[in-house]
Amino acid sequence: MAKNTKKTEAPAAAPQAPAEPAGKPAGGLFGYAPAPESPAAAGDIASSYGHFIGGQFVDSSGSEALKTVNPATEQVLAEFARGTAEDVDRAVAAARAAFADWSALPGSERAKYLFRIARIIQERSRELAVLESIDNGKPIRETRDVDLPLVAAHFFYYAGWADKLDFAGYGPNPKPLGVAGQVIPWNFPLLMLAWKIAPALATGNTVVLKPAETTPLTALRFAEICRQAGLPKGVVNIVTGDGSTGAALTAHPDVNKVAFTGSTPVGRAIAKQVAGTRKKLSLELGGKAANIVFDDAPLDQAVEGIVNGIFFNQGHVCCAGSRLLVQESVQDELLDALKRRMGTLRVGDPLDKNTDIGAINSAEQLARITALTDAGEAEGAERWSPACELPGTGFWFRPTLFTGVSQAHRIAQEEIFGPVLSVLTFRTPDEAVAKANNTPYGLSAGIWTEKGSRILWTASRLRAGVVWANTFNKFDPTSPFGGYKESGYGREGGRHGLEAYLDV
Known part of the structure; x- marks a missing residue:
């Protein structure tokens, strides 16, 4: 068979792709045909969202709404509530009410919920990966091949620890702290959620989480997964909003543990805010590696x-x-x-x-x-x-x-x-x-x-x-992650990540 020696032109770019790629493979002989993932795989995105409190989606006590946009198109994806101090109060109260029963469960029973969440994440991984790419702007190859497998892996890993806390190296019969207030960034929205929620639940704590204001959608979709997994009401609560919402959460007097990932200036402000209180604090901040x-x-x-x-x-x-x-x-x-x-x-x-x-x-x-x-x-x-x-x-x-x-x-x-x-x-x-x-x-x-x-x-x-x-x-x-100096303190991941949520 004769070889086709005619050099072909690269096909037209898909919508929103650059007219020319940043570069071409060595020799320039081969182009890349567009290989788009369907945005429809992200499932239904509601026009507006409230908060997830006590196992239900509820309206905000305030009237102000924020918008999240697709960074690749500047298209508005959805409106979501800007959480008020009253909303944070309701979420913390729901978490506190759920804490007694959740912390009293045997570790093997808490593990069942975490395993179930991990399996549902795997089953819905395509949907979550596409939603993350739309809301965040990161390539689908990364959300599909890096973020989502790691999200599921963290829930699987900490599910395995839930009934083995006596052997984690933090003394016999370690106790949970109570209500964890968690604030996560926009660069790895679902992965940072997993880093924080999985060890908190495995150790018997309940959670109020505030996602970043530019990437709330996968956290709200995770709320649906919590309901699908049958997680008891109030164990996980999600309050959306901006920096003022996060500040209300970290300052709340009934929060026992604050976990923050984000910029060093905000981390410094949170450290000052909780200084002199009995709150346990972990900070994962900036870097210049x-x-x-x-x-x-x-x-x-x-x-x-x-x-x-x-x-x-x-x-x-x-x-x-x-x-x-x-x-x-x-x-x-x-x-x-x-x-x-x-x-x-x-x-x-x-x-x-x-x-x-x-x-x-x-x-x-x-x-x-x-x-x-x-x-x-x-x-x-x-x-x-x-x-x-x-x-x-x-x-x-x-x-x-x-x-x-x-x-x-x-x-x-x-x-x-x-x-x-x-x-x-x-x-x-x-x-x-x-x-x-x-x-x-x-x-x-x-x-x-x-x-x-x-x-x-x-x-x-x-x-x-x-x-x-x-x-x-x-x-x-299985490996701990964290920094020194202005990169924060405390460790997430691995056995070390349990300590942040235990009274040791």
Whole structure:
């Protein structure tokens, strides 16, 4: 059979995808046909939502409504209630009323509910993944292949702990704290919900959760899953709203435990708010992680780790490897390979299964990313991005690389929370460690080298809660996660994640 040697043009882009991808595969011989996931798979999205209190969806005591939009299209998806202090009171009262019976259940009985929730999440994973992509802007490949499997895994994992708390290392017969007030961010809405709700329920606590104001939909869909699983009324309550709603929750006098994931300034305010009270507090805040590449590193593997470290989820990751520290002798080789790889990243429709980088979550976040990258250029750093045409509607930002960055630059010190990588160099391992630790944050770091002894030497000197070696952004429910300094305190995940919800 004769081979078809005619070069074909790439098909027309799907709606909301860029006219041209950010890059094409090496050689430019093959394009990507659009592979869109159907938005209909997200199920019915109501035009408006109230709160989930005492096992029922209820109207807010206030009249103000907020809107959540699709970041890729700017289309309004739904209105939802802006929770008032009275709404928070009702939710906390419902959680308190449910606490006695829930905490008195044998751990094996609580585990049954958690197992049931995990199985329902698996069964409805496509629906939840599509809904997350629509509401958040992240690519469907990530919500489908990363977020949802991890969400289910966390509920499965903590279901297994529910009847084994005596053996968790926190003394015999550890007791739950009571009502947990939990505030989660917009970058991993459903995953952060799982990180907080699963250990809280496994240890016998009840919950009032406030989702982020730009991404409430999967939390409200989770409320439906709680009802489907037959979870007793009041064990999980969800109050939507903005920062004022979260502040009312964390300040509530009948909340025993506060868990917050989000920005460092808000975390600092919450710490001041609960100081002097008997509330237990855990904070998972910002980061400015260093990804350190030594001269003996497998560079092709390192390039993939660098890309995953900073461009995964549009850089909306607290532990993103936003600072690349590369040994001078391999800088040019590594940067050439990295730029080639960045040229293949596809920016566009989050529901297209080919998309690598989706939409920025909000206009506000896009403005912050733009302001900080402009500051990087103004301070003398050299900016580079692959050529690509962005859609005319929605919130978009090209994957961006800065070279010539010094420790004093704002882009090297401030959390950008976007697809922006700052490159610095070093000559010796001691210099690499000094530069990596020269940050107010301490959440994560990465090390790339073929020498196991160098991995151990470097990791032991890095002031970071999580250190990855020859990989990046790998998560597992059995492994604890958390930071130092302005990245917060306390750990989520693993056996360590139980302690935050136990009176030990």
